Amino acid sequence: MTLFFFCLVVFSVACSVTGQIFFKHAMSDQSMSTRTRRRLDLAGGVLAMTVGFFTWLALLRRFDLSYLYPFEGLDRVLLAFAAWLILKEKMTRDLWVVVILICIGTAFVAAS
Amino acid sequence: MSSVTKKQTESDNFLAECADETKESRESRFFHPYLQLFISVVLTAVSQILLKIGVDTQFVSPWYTTSNLFAFWIWFGILAIIGSLFSWLFALKSVPLIIAFNLAATNHIMVAIGSWLFLGETISSQRRIGILLVALGVFFVGRSAARVEERL
Numbered sequence: 001m002t003l004f005f006f007c008l009v010v011f012s013v014a015c016s017v018t019g020q021i022f023f024k025h026a027m028s029d030q031s032m033s034t035r036t037r038r039r040l041d042l043a044g045g046v047l048a049m050t051v052g053f054f055t056w057l058a059l060l061r062r063f064d065l066s067y068l069y070p071f072e073g074l075d076r077v078l079l080a081f082a083a084w085l086i087l088k089e090k091m092t093r094d095l096w097v098v099v100i101l102i103c104i105g106t107a108f109v110a111a112s
Numbered sequence: 113m114s115s116v117t118k119k120q121t122e123s124d125n126f127l128a129e130c131a132d133e134t135k136e137s138r139e140s141r142f143f144h145p146y147l148q149l150f151i152s153v154v155l156t157a158v159s160q161i162l163l164k165i166g167v168d169t170q171f172v173s174p175w176y177t178t179s180n181l182f183a184f185w186i187w188f189g190i191l192a193i194i195g196s197l198f199s200w201l202f203a204l205k206s207v208p209l210i211i212a213f214n215l216a217a218t219n220h221i222m223v224a225i226g227s228w229l230f231l232g233e234t235i236s237s238q239r240r241i242g243i244l245l246v247a248l249g250v251f252f253v254g255r256s257a258a259r260v261e262e263r264l
Contacts, residue, residue: 056163057167057171057186060167061168061171064231064233065160065223065226065231066227066228066231067239069227070242070243073246073247073250076253080253097252098249098252098253099249101245101246101248101252102245102246102250105242105243105247105249108238108241109243109246110242111238111242112242
């Protein structure tokens with residue numbers, strides 16, 4: 001897999017994670033957001049999911065499913081980094097271990 | 113004669129009640145949160161396989177070509193994604209997010225088995241090790257991911 005395709009995979013996974021977060025904000029009962037803000041969140045979620053979906057389809061055309069799907073595991077890694085960046089959550093040792101485990105697994109698949 | 117009719121009616125009522133109870137029990141078994149979680153995981157794997165069949169056999173470039181609207185394997189894949197989403201949301205009403213996240217790790221194994229069985233893909237031992245490592249990572253990251261998902 002070239003760097004370009006790897007970036008596309010990460011982009012597709014990132015879109016899916018972003019879409020999920022947008023949807024969660026739009027649907028949350030506890031959210032204090034205004035109606036317009038909720039609609040914007042919903043639209044953002046749909047847009048991110050759609051872009052991610054079409055990117056994923058394009059990637060599926062090129063690669064085997066058993067090769068491509070393990071990269072979906074990177075969504076947990078992105079989520080961990082998002083929490084570290086946005087929520088200022090600490091990256092614990094255990095979290096680092098699993099992040100490294102997923103990355104090594106992905107590297108194994110990428111090299112296969 | 114009327115006593116016979118009354119007994120017959122009682123017996124009919126009893127049978128109808130039994131049938132209702134059986135139906136309810138079947139429905140409650142179907143809506144069991146863990147069964148729904150399992151259905152969600154299976155549907156996710158199925159959706160990926162259907163999408164792959166769709167893009168290989170029906171999808172044409174560029175993506176906005178009209179004939180792509182009739183790529184029914186892709187539509188089935190999308191339906192499976194929607195079904196999996198509903199089952200997931202239903203299951204999350206009762207199953208803690210951490211357990212749901214942990215169980216979702218089996219997705220990676222199911223997709224690999226499905227690709228081998230239905231798409232005839234060859235999975236080398238190196239790829240198998242990679243898939244296993246990713247599945248293990250996704251399994252163990254469940255607790256942190258669930259906490260983050262709740263906060264984000």
